[in-house]
Structures are given as structure tokens and as C-alpha cells.
Amino acid sequence: MSGMQSLGQAMQVLSLHPSSRPPQTTNTADLEPIALPRPPPLPIAKDRRLYYGFEVTEQWFNDFYEQNSHRIQNYNPKSTWKIYTVRSLLRRISGCRNISVVHATHKVAESMSESCDPFCGYILITVCSTTSRSYHRRPNQGQMGRLRAIFEREPEWFVNHGDDESAYDNA
Numbered sequence: 001m002s003g004m005q006s007l008g009q010a011m012q013v014l015s016l017h018p019s020s021r022p023p024q025t026t027n028t029a030d031l032e033p034i035a036l037p038r039p040p041p042l043p044i045a046k047d048r049r050l051y052y053g054f055e056v057t058e059q060w061f062n063d064f065y066e067q068n069s070h071r072i073q074n075y076n077p078k079s080t081w082k083i084y085t086v087r088s089l090l091r092r093i094s095g096c097r098n099i100s101v102v103h104a105t106h107k108v109a110e111s112m113s114e115s116c117d118p119f120c121g122y123i124l125i126t127v128c129s130t131t132s133r134s135y136h137r138r139p140n141q142g143q144m145g146r147l148r149a150i151f152e153r154e155p156e157w158f159v160n161h162g163d164d165e166s167a168y169d170n171a
Helices: 002-013 058-067 082-094 132-136 141-151
Strands: 050-056 100-104 122-129 156-159
Touching (some): 050 100, 050 141, 082 100, 082 141
Antiparallel strands (some): 050 122
């Protein structure tokens, strides 16, 4: 038994020297999870879930749906479910499974006040949130590159100051 205990102790202190790790190549660099910029610590965002993603409009959903009609099985220009079809398309095109559509009341980079209208705000295509489960499922560099190419801009941090009981992490 003492041999097993000493082996267990040895395994606990065993660590790899940084030079023994395989070098990162261009093939593996795209597989690294994105490094998220930290959102600024703001009082209004305290104890609130923050979302990292792209602001879009309802018109953007309609335009993206029409532009990608050739990729949509059972395409229907009068569909009322375009948001969900677009979300599925973005997941398929980017390879990122953590994409969701959410509502937010504030852009973190803007100045905020405590009073806000929860019916105003932003429609977001999000790639992750500040919850542990979502953060660990964030896209890798390659997936994020494909999303940046689609949206032609960088994602931003948003906060929903209204009801935050969404099923976001169950997607």
C-alpha cells in the first residue's frame, strides 16, 4: 500500500515543464478558446449576467435569412421563425454551438443609469455569458473569426438589467 500512496503523492506533484508542451501551430491556434476581454466593473452590472456578442436588428435577421436562403431546407420567405433559423445557420456556419439570441438593456461600454426601460434595449447574437457553463463553452479562435467575418465587427459586452431568468445556458 505504501507504494501506491507514494505513487499517488508523486502524481500530485508531477507537472510538465513549459518547454515540454507541444508548440502551437497555425493548425492548433484556431482551436484555442477565445481570450475574452474583461467587462469593466460597473455598479449596475453587479450580480447580473453579462452577455458577449453582437448587436443586431430585426431587419438584420430578415436580411441574413434571405441572403442565405440557398442553405435553408424548406425555405419559406414568409416564415415567422426566422430568428431560430438564423441562429441554426450561424451555429452551422461558425461551428459554435453556444450561439443564442437574447435581449439586453445596456451596452456595457456605454454610460448607464439605474433607471432603464426593460422594453428598450438590444437584440443580441451571443457567443457566451459570464456564467461558468457558458464561459467554458465559448467559441474557439477559428469559430470567432468566422463570426467576426459575418458581422464585420468585434463583439461587445451587454447586460440585461431586467428579468435575467433566461434559459440561455440550456441551449
